[in-house]
Amino acid sequence: MTSTDDESSFEDPGEALRLIEREQANTMRHVTPDPRLMYWPWGLTWLISFGLSFLRFGPDGKTFVDMPDWLPLLALTGLLIAAGIFTGIVGARASRHISGPSSRQGAAYGISWSAGFTSLAIIFGRVGEHVPDEMLGLLWGGGMVALVGVLYMAGSAIWDVRDMFVLGAWISVVNVIGVLWGPGWHAxxxxVAGGGGLLAAGLIGWMRRR
Amino acid sequence: MSTDLPELDPVIHAQARLRVVAALSQLPGGDRITFPRLQEILRMTAGNLSVHLRKLEEAGYVEVTKTHRGRTPATLVHLTQRGRFAFEEYVSALRTLIDPGEEPS
Structure with a gap:
């Protein structure tokens, strides 16, 4: 670490530029959350719970792996809650002790996620009573994932992060393909593509800021 | 030194203050950061950071406000418009010094 307790300046302007770059990169690492910690919990959640759902409720009503029929949904609910709490804490830690427009943006964005999921859960719960069992997975999975894709794209509009837009668009496209393909295949x-996309987004984001 | 080379702002052209300004420039305009958090990011002692913040404040480059968060007093720091502009000028002056042929943007 360079000495900081004096008025020392630089002989070489290049040295000053390098110091600026180092300090700016260091600050970004402190005030923005690690992309791995923000995306990987969701990627694993999707990989595990939609994977279980595919194995239990496969295409054309096939069961690839015999397990209790409540297990995939329980895994999804439990993992979603865990990932939500975990990424909430990581995000809040990065922006702690900073106030101003960016924390209001973050709060508005966070509330948008909760509001969207709550609305859809109420709508699907109500409509789901009249939907055949084999289509319930498409309704819930397809609807919720459509919201996730759109919110990631909207997030890129707030923070001007192109990768986030690409992720949201990818999720939206593979979700629609899965829905058209049908129950089982959707999961x-x-x-694979949704969970894998989230894992890749965490890895790419982390490599970019190293 | 020929006269068309840019002068470097002496307020910013010191290691410690350059680090402070570079770090603050990464926060979105209008955001304020608490003194201890800034200290943690910069890895500076409180006394050292205070001294340099005071000099930056005298130049109008940063604004230091005292407030309360609940019952604990908090000191908030932010880079002013003027400070942000001075930093941009400083960076473009550095680039001109490195490559005098290039016009500062």
């Missing part, structure tokens, strides 16, 4: 697409 497989979300587990």
């Amino acid at each position: 497989l697409v979300l587990a």
Whole structure:
């Protein structure tokens, strides 16, 4: 670490530029959350729970792996809650002790997620009573994932992060493909392409800021 | 030194203050950061950071406000418009010094 307790300046302007770059990168690492910690919990959640759903409720009503029929949904609910709490804490830690427009943006964005999921849960819960069992997975999975895709794209509009837009667009496209493909296949697409996309987003984001 | 080379702002052209300004420039305009958090990011002692913040404040480059968060007093720091502009000028002056042929943007 360079000495900081004096008025020392630089002989070489290049040295000053390098110091600026180092300090700016260091600050960004402190005030923005690690992309791995923000995306990987969601990626694993999708991979595991949609994977279980595909294995239990496969295409054309096939069961690839015999397990209790409540297990995939329980895994999804439990993992979603855990990922939500975890990423909430990581995000809040990065922006702690900073106030101003960016924390209001973050709060508005966070509330948008909760509001969207709550609305859809109420709508699907109500409509789901009249939907055949084999289509329930498409309704809930397809609807919720459509919201996730749109919110990631909207997030890129707030923070001007292109990768986030690409992720949101990818999720939106694979979700629609899965829905059109049909029950069972939808879960497989979300587990592999959706979960994989989230894992890749965390890795790419982390590599970019190193 | 020929006269068309830019002068470097002496307020910013010191290691410690350059680090402070570079770090603050990464926060979105209008955001304020608490003194201890800034200290943690910069890895400076409180006394050292205070001294340099005071000099930056005298130049109008940062604004230091005292407030309360609940019952604990908090000191908030932010880079002013003027400070942000001075930092941009400083960076473009550095680039001109490195490559005098290039016009400062």
